[in-house]
Amino acid sequence: MRLVFLGAPGAGKGTQAAKVVDEFGLVHVATGDLLRAEVAAKSELGVKARAFMDAGRLVPDDLVVSMLTARVAEDDCKSGFLLDGFPRTLPQAEELDRALVDHPVTRSLFFEVSDEQIVGRITGRRTCSECGAAYHVSAHPPKVEGVCDRCGKALIQRQDDREELVKERLAIFRDQTSAVVRYYKDKNMVTTIDADRSVEAISVEVHEILRGLA
Numbered sequence: 001m002r003l004v005f006l007g008a009p010g011a012g013k014g015t016q017a018a019k020v021v022d023e024f025g026l027v028h029v030a031t032g033d034l035l036r037a038e039v040a041a042k043s044e045l046g047v048k049a050r051a052f053m054d055a056g057r058l059v060p061d062d063l064v065v066s067m068l069t070a071r072v073a074e075d076d077c078k079s080g081f082l083l084d085g086f087p088r089t090l091p092q093a094e095e096l097d098r099a100l101v102d103h104p105v106t107r108s109l110f111f112e113v114s115d116e117q118i119v120g121r122i123t124g125r126r127t128c129s130e131c132g133a134a135y136h137v138s139a140h141p142p143k144v145e146g147v148c149d150r151c152g153k154a155l156i157q158r159q160d161d162r163e164e165l166v167k168e169r170l171a172i173f174r175d176q177t178s179a180v181v182r183y184y185k186d187k188n189m190v191t192t193i194d195a196d197r198s199v200e201a202i203s204v205e206v207h208e209i210l211r212g213l214a
């Protein structure tokens with residue numbers, strides 16, 4: 001099975017991916033992790049990507065595509081993989097299809113979630129400034145507001161998780177990814193999942209879909 005999970009940042013696709021990869025024997029390929037690994041390994045692509053990241057710019061399509069297509073061509077991906085966070089743009093989707101011409105994507109799952117849900121999920125995140133423990137003001141609050149249960153230090157909100165920035169990222173995402181979703185829809189390759197529901201409810205549906213494909 002070769003899967004693509006699509007959805008806005010905060011839609012919960014990474015959480016769902018982690019729940020199914022072992023069961024279905026898939027390699028979980030998350031773009032962000034792969035990018036960080038390449039940069040850390042100082043590979044040729046990693047060094048190039050680093051220059052863009054250091055300049056505060058997005059890593060260009062062709063670089064991201066080269067990394068992803070090289071990764072899915074590795075032996076461990078032969079039994080199947082799950083792409084999480086890729087393709088993000090229409091050119092990336094087209095390039096991926098060219099790279100996978102002999103083993104095309106089996107299905108893409110689109111985790112559709114309302115802006116209000118995403119803004120709530122992301123802006124409510126808090127992290128311990130000392131030990132890194134993660135909380136959420138409503139879904140997983142600490143016993144004492146603003147204080148870490150584990151070590152008693154102050155909880156902070158990541159700069160990136162502020163409402164204005166979340167809304168900005170969402171607007172960019174909608175712009176780019178709606179084209180990717182349309183692309184897969186035209187090929188009858190996308191299943192849309194209502195991701196405004198609980199993690200458990202979504203997980204049940206994802207399992208059903210994947211069992212139908214396996």
Ligand SMILES: [Zn+2]
Nearest residue numbers: 128131148151
């Ligand atoms: Zn702590």
